[in-house]
Amino acid sequence: EHALVGRLTVMENVLCGTLGRTGFWKSVRRRFDPNDVGEAFRLLDRMRLDGLEDRRCDELSGGQKQRVGIARALIQHPDVLLVDEPTASLDPAASARIMSLITEVCAEGGLSAIINLHDVPLARRFCPRILGLHGGKIVFDGPPSALDDEILTQVYGEEALESYVGAGSEGIGVGD
Numbered sequence: 001e002h003a004l005v006g007r008l009t010v011m012e013n014v015l016c017g018t019l020g021r022t023g024f025w026k027s028v029r030r031r032f033d034p035n036d037v038g039e040a041f042r043l044l045d046r047m048r049l050d051g052l053e054d055r056r057c058d059e060l061s062g063g064q065k066q067r068v069g070i071a072r073a074l075i076q077h078p079d080v081l082l083v084d085e086p087t088a089s090l091d092p093a094a095s096a097r098i099m100s101l102i103t104e105v106c107a108e109g110g111l112s113a114i115i116n117l118h119d120v121p122l123a124r125r126f127c128p129r130i131l132g133l134h135g136g137k138i139v140f141d142g143p144p145s146a147l148d149d150e151i152l153t154q155v156y157g158e159e160a161l162e163s164y165v166g167a168g169s170e171g172i173g174v175g176d
Contacts (some may be wrong), residue, residue, distance in 0.1 A: 062094070063094040070083075079112075139154045
């Protein structure tokens, strides 16, 4: 889920990220600060969504919805970006584009991101540091190059690793 309001437009969903600093009555009347509106337009352009600001969110593709959600998060000016399964239900090309966009935005803004991701190859490609959890405990903390089959077995279990390696899959779809 992208936690978007389907009947609202792309712009309205992004501006929902400003509700914490917009007064109740202004938000009910949709009277957002002009600076916030300008920032929302810049973020939509950065997310490659320019021209879609008046489209309802329930008309968007999965990748477009992900980018609207990222823009909504960024307009909140977070210190840390928390991202839960940003590539779920996306095809491999769209997954790579979303991860690339997240890493670019974080690098440009000096923003840290904590990304919950079960796609091991994607994590290896885009994340400079990986934490592997099993049973609520950290079993790995290091660079992608140090993530080997033994550690993946600790994280996902023997059966998952065998099906991952045996099927020649590009990712592991199970996890703890």
